[in-house]
Amino acid sequence: MPGCLELGTACTDEARASVQVTLVDDLGSFPNGVSVTMQQQGQDEEPCSDFGTAGTVVCGYEVEGEITVRAEAPGHGPDEETVLVERTPDGCHVVTEEVTLVLPAYDGQL
Numbered sequence: 001m002p003g004c005l006e007l008g009t010a011c012t013d014e015a016r017a018s019v020q021v022t023l024v025d026d027l028g029s030f031p032n033g034v035s036v037t038m039q040q041q042g043q044d045e046e047p048c049s050d051f052g053t054a055g056t057v058v059c060g061y062e063v064e065g066e067i068t069v070r071a072e073a074p075g076h077g078p079d080e081e082t083v084l085v086e087r088t089p090d091g092c093h094v095v096t097e098e099v100t101l102v103l104p105a106y107d108g109q110l
Contacts, residue, residue: 011092018060030055031073076103
């Protein structure tokens with residue numbers, strides 16, 4: 001892990017989430033059939049597949065830098081946000097960024 005040996009820090013083996021996304025529709029419910037992706041600047045888009053409880057999704061573990069998360073669901077408009085994920089001062093882990101994406105329901109007309 002970058003920075004650990006240089007600082008003389010003993011890092012843990014745990015993997016910390018890069019981005020934790022809370023997903024809701026415009027009524028405050030978790031939308032059905034949602035898909036969430038992440039894209040690190042300069043990299044290919046990849047799915048976020050670690051769905052937690054209460055409408056949360058983890059995108060990446062120990063991935064740092066500028067990351068865009070995007071969510072889509074049938075019958076809803078998409079939403080996305082870009083965040084900057086940095087490392088802890090000791091360099092051992094990333095600092096988890098928390099994002100809320102709101103997917104507005106629509107009636108088939110955008």
